[in-house]
Amino acid sequence: MPSDSRQISLTFPDGNKRSFAAGVTPAEVAAAIAPSLGKAAISASIDGKHFDLQWPIHTDAKIAIHTMKDDAQALELIRHDFAHVMARAVQKLWPDVKVTIGPVIENGWYYDFDRDEPFSPEDLGAIEREMKAIINARDPVKTEVWERSRAIAHYVAKNEPFKVELIEAIPGDEPLRMYWHGHWQDLCRGPHLQHTGQLPADAFKLMSVAGAYWRGDHRNKQLQRIYGVAFKNRDDLKAYLTMLEEAAKRDHRKLGREMELFHLQEEAPGMVFWHPNGWTIYRTLMDYMGRRLRRADYKEIKTPQVVDRVLWERSGHWEAYRENMFIVEVDEEGAKEKRINALKPMNCPCHVQVYNQGLKSYRDLPLRLAEFGSCHRYESSGSMHGLMRVRGFTQDDAHIFCTEDQIESECAKFIALLSSVYRDLGFDHFDIKLSTRPDVRIGSDETWDKVEGALTGAIEKLDLPYEINPGDGAFYGPKLDFKLTDAIGREWQCGTFQVDPNLPDRLGAEYVGEDGAKHRPYMLHRAILGSFERFIGILIENYAGKLPFWLAPRQVVVASIVSDADEYVLEVTEALKAKGIRAEADTRNEKINYKVREHSVGKVPVILAIGMKEVEERTVSIRRLGDNRTETVALPDAISGLAAEATPPDLA
Numbered sequence: 083m084p085s086d087s088r089q090i091s092l093t094f095p096d097g098n099k100r101s102f103a104a105g106v107t108p109a110e111v112a113a114a115i116a117p118s119l120g121k122a123a124i125s126a127s128i129d130g131k132h133f134d135l136q137w138p139i140h141t142d143a144k145i146a147i148h149t150m151k152d153d154a155q156a157l158e159l160i161r162h163d164f165a166h167v168m169a170r171a172v173q174k175l176w177p178d179v180k181v182t183i184g185p186v187i188e189n190g191w192y193y194d195f196d197r198d199e200p201f202s203p204e205d206l207g208a209i210e211r212e213m214k215a216i217i218n219a220r221d222p223v224k225t226e227v228w229e230r231s232r233a234i235a236h237y238v239a240k241n242e243p244f245k246v247e248l249i250e251a252i253p254g255d256e257p258l259r260m261y262w263h264g265h266w267q268d269l270c271r272g273p274h275l276q277h278t279g280q281l282p283a284d285a286f287k288l289m290s291v292a293g294a295y296w297r298g299d300h301r302n303k304q305l306q307r308i309y310g311v312a313f314k315n316r317d318d319l320k321a322y323l324t325m326l327e328e329a330a331k332r333d334h335r336k337l338g339r340e341m342e343l344f345h346l347q348e349e350a351p352g353m354v355f356w357h358p359n360g361w362t363i364y365r366t367l368m369d370y371m372g373r374r375l376r377r378a379d380y381k382e383i384k385t386p387q388v389v390d391r392v393l394w395e396r397s398g399h400w401e402a403y404r405e406n407m408f409i410v411e412v413d414e415e416g417a418k419e420k421r422i423n424a425l426k427p428m429n430c431p432c433h434v435q436v437y438n439q440g441l442k443s444y445r446d447l448p449l450r451l452a453e454f455g456s457c458h459r460y461e462s463s464g465s466m467h468g469l470m471r472v473r474g475f476t477q478d479d480a481h482i483f484c485t486e487d488q489i490e491s492e493c494a495k496f497i498a499l500l501s502s503v504y505r506d507l508g509f510d511h512f513d514i515k516l517s518t519r520p521d522v523r524i525g526s527d528e529t530w531d532k533v534e535g536a537l538t539g540a541i542e543k544l545d546l547p548y549e550i551n552p553g554d555g556a557f558y559g560p561k562l563d564f565k566l567t568d569a570i571g572r573e574w575q576c577g578t579f580q581v582d583p584n585l586p587d588r589l590g591a592e593y594v595g596e597d598g599a600k601h602r603p604y605m606l607h608r609a610i611l612g613s614f615e616r617f618i619g620i621l622i623e624n625y626a627g628k629l630p631f632w633l634a635p636r637q638v639v640v641a642s643i644v645s646d647a648d649e650y651v652l653e654v655t656e657a658l659k660a661k662g663i664r665a666e667a668d669t670r671n672e673k674i675n676y677k678v679r680e681h682s683v684g685k686v687p688v689i690l691a692i693g694m695k696e697v698e699e700r701t702v703s704i705r706r707l708g709d710n711r712t713e714t715v716a717l718p719d720a721i722s723g724l725a726a727e728a729t730p731p732d733l734a
Contacts, residue, residue: 087103088103088104089101089102089103089104090102090103090104090106090139090140090141090142090143091142092111092139092142092143092144092145093142093143093144093145094144094145094146095144095146100114102114102139104139104140104141105138105139105140106138106139107135107136107137107138107139108123108125108126108128108133108134108135108137108139108145108147109123109135109136109276111126111139111145111147112126112135112147115147119147119149122149122150123135123147123148123149124148124149124150124152124155124156124159124275124276124280125148125155125159125273126145126146126147126148127144127145127146127148127155128143128144128145129143129144130144132155132158132273133273134225134272134273134274135273135276136224136225136276137225137272137273150314153314156314157312157313157314158186159273159274159275160275160281160282160285160312160313160314161186161187161190161191161312162186162191162273162274163223163274163275163278163280163281164190164191164213164281164286164310164312165184165185165186165191165192165193165310166184166261166263166266166268166270166274167213167216167217167263167278167281168184168191168193168209168213168288168308168310169181169184169193169195169266169268170216170263170264170266171209171212171213171216172193172195172209172308173266174212174216174266175205175208175209175212176197178197179195179196179197180195180196180197180241180242180243180244181193181194181195181196181242181244181245181268182194182195182196182244182245182248182296182305183244183248184268189311189312189313189322190286190289190309190310190311190312191309191310191312192307192308192309192310193307193308194294194296194305194306194307195305195306195307195308196244196303196305196306197306200291200306201291201306201308206288206291206308209288209308210286210287210288213286214283216263216264216278217278217279217281217283218279218283219264219278219279220277220278220279221263221264221277221278222263222276222277223261223262223263223274223275223276223277223278224261224262224263225259225260225261225262225272225274226259226260227257227258227259227260228257228258228259228260229257229258230249230252230255230256230257230258233249233258233260233269234246234249234250236260237249237269244296245269248269249269259271259272261274263277263278264278281312282312282313282314282315282316284315284316284319285312285313285314285315285316285318285319286310286311286312286313286319287310287311287312287319287323288308288309288310289309289310289311290308290309291306291307291308291309292306292307292309293305293306293307294306294307325570325571325572328570329570329572329623331626332570332622332623332624332626332627333468333623334468334469334470334618334619334622334623335468335469337622337623337626337627337685338360338468338469338622340627340683340684340685341359341360341622341627341635341684341685342357342358342359342360342684343356343357343359343360343363343622343635344356344357344360344469345357346468351463351466351473352461352466352471352472352473352474353472353473353474354469354472354474354615358635359635359636360618360635362635362664363618363621363629363633363634363635364614364618366632366633366635366730367611367614367617367618367621367633368454368614369730370506370730370732371454371478371503371610371611372454373730373732373733374499374502374503374732375452375480377732378450378495378499379450380450380451380452380480381449381450381451381452382452382453382454383433383436383451383452383453384453385426385429385432385433385435385436385453385455386426386432387425387426387456387458388410388423388424388425388426389423389424389426389431389432390421390422390423391422391423391424393431393432393435394407394424394431396431396588396589397430397431397434397585397588397589398584398585398588399427399428399431400424403427405460406427406459406460406461407424407425407427407458407459407460408424408425408458408459408460408473409422409423409424410422410423410424410425411423425457425458426455426456426457426458427457427458427459428455428457428477428479429453429455429457429477429479429481430481430582430585430605430607431585431589432455433451433453433479433481434481434585434586434589434591434605435589436451437449437451437481437483437591437603438589438590438591441594442483442592442593442594442603443593443594444485444593444594444595444596444601446593447483447484447485447488447593447603448482448483448484448485448488448492449482449483449484450480450481450482451480451481451482451483452478452479452480453477453479453480454476454477454478454479454614455476455477455479456474456475456476457474457475457476457477458473458474458475459473459475460473461473468619469615469616469618469619469622470616470619470620471616472613472615472616475613475614475615475616476613476614476615477609477611477612477613477614478609478610478611478612478613478614479607479609480608480609481605481606481607481608482496482605482606482608483586483591483593483603483604483605483606484603484604484606485593485595485601485603485604486529486532486533486536486604488604489533489536489537489581489604489606490536490537490539490540491540492606493536493537493540493541493562493579493606494540494543494544496579496606496608497514497540497541497544497546497562497579498544499610500512500564500577500610501544503610503611504566504577504610506730506731506732507621507630508621508624508625508630509566509567509568509624511566511567512564512565512566512567512577513547513548513549513564513565513567513573514541514546514547514548514549514562514563514564514565515548515549515550515551515562515563515565516534516537516538516541516548516549516550516551516560516561516562517551517553517554517555517556517560517561517562517563518534518550518551518552518553518554518555518560519534519553519555519560520553520554520555520556520557521553522557523555523557523558524557524558524583524584525558525559525583529583530560533559533560533581534560536581537560537562537579537581541562548562551563556580556582557584558582558583558584558585559580559581559582559583559584560580560581561578561579561580561581562577562578562579562580563575563577563578564576564577564578564579566620568620568623568624569624569625569626574620575612576609576610576611576612576616576617576620577608577609577610577611577612578607578608578609578612579606579607579608580606580607580608581604581606582604582605582606582607583602583604583605585605586602586603586604586605587602591603591605621633627685628685628687628707628708629685629687631687631688631724631727631728632727632728632729632730632731634664634685634686634687635664636664636666636681636684636685636686637663637664637665637686637687637688637724637728638658638663638664638665638666638686638687638688638689638690638724639665639666639667639668639677639681639686639688639689639690640654640655640658640665640666640667640668640690640692640702641667641668641669641674641677641678641681641689641690641691641692642667642668642669642674642692642693643674643691643692643693643694644693644694645669645671646694646697647692647693647694647696647697648669650692650696650697651667651668651669651692652667652669654690654692654702654717655667657717657721658721658724661721661722661724661725661728662725662728663721663724663725663728664728668681674691677689678691678705682707682708685707686707687706687707688704688705688706688707688724689704689705689706689707690702690703690704690705690720691703691705691712696714700716700717701714701715701716701717701720702714702715702717702720704720
């Protein structure tokens, strides 16, 4: 135990308190509670901060001891340690390789290396084998705190220039933490496990190699980034790899080609070229959302795409978001200087301009303004991914202007609408995260208490589960994020609900209250889909291209088996179209099996096969996507049944 004579009080999760000598480590605390806990402990939380078992505790604090049963902490440590073990393995195999950084990311980690030759798939296999040898060595993990000058001298002597640069970029003169396992050492904030043998040797895999610029700057040297994934056990790893295989089959980019939905090309990076089939999905979804919004008393508006920088300066976006904006410079006739405009990256400031036209009374509130707003943001080329991350997109955006007392009811109405929309689109499960006040914020604690309470009250009145994301709200107000779960268990953050008193204040939005005085309204930013582009990508992958019948761009193909049936094929096709069904005729001189295979690749939900028997009996043979069986149905019954299926859920 440390020799410090001072005593500190540690409070455990059950409320019990115990005194320890100042400087006690979490490892010593765990062992003092029970020898079994001392053996099982992997880390601790001290006043909510994740602590290494070796770090001393100097003040009174709340403490929780973590074991491998605590998923969040265990996975963070496992993935962090694997990053270090991988870097050690790389330098063991190639001693001249320089190491840089290796953070934990979702499901795993990456580490960036400076190596002249590219890593090959065979290299990844060799690294994995060396990593397993390091794990089997069960080397203890040690940590020390060094003065900055000593750390710099150490890395200069080791010829690790990237580590020197990292240290020099750290502000202040605070000491630095160094970690070792075996002879290998790295600069790291920690925490880490206590020996390499605690890592599950059968629960990790190196996935890929990619290029990455040092510190994310294209002007710097290009490095090689190795990605890995890790889990607590082999079964979890296997489940993840199986999910990836399924995700590859569902890749919206692949299905987009097969279904002839859209394409992207170099001349317009991050901008979608929608083909007729894809645009049909887009318009069908937009029409559905429009009907849902009108029914919920939203007023639809349309605002300009190109707006003078003056408005963006007033709103604060020019200072905060300038690097992500597309700038348009115009030589105005007679003007001495070019006029600088920007393609709007978001709709919010423009919606305030609509609100500001004419004097508003408290009787006008809440005022719900909706726009399918076209926005443009400059995303880096490396971050763009099919429809999931683009530069040009359309938001299902809306802003609600209301009083403080109306926030809770508006939030409840929004969640009910969002739940219904997600259900209609096939997503029965979603998670809600409430992001609360950050350390740096505007407004009084009293106001934050009231607004956070309004959001909490809305969720709880609907009896929905939620998680709190402490300190992650905007500087001006709290927010709700809605994450839906798709068919293979992936989460997608789509919906959002944000409380904002700041923008109305900056842009002069007012209303006359019951007291006859002018007040600032609250502005509620909200979206359900997020963007049509990304949400359509999610829909394609969720359904593996087999979209619900009402959303499918090609709903029915009427295919002839013999040419003598062509006339009846055309009759059936026209009858279906008359009922609003997206139907097309296939009278090509090809075998029916060929036609079925081709249209199945295109994910057509229903194929009506027409031979002479169907002509004579005025029936159709219905074959559904993914089903080898056929059903013979009288033509009127088939038309009425398919018409019912084609009806959007809000009109059914």
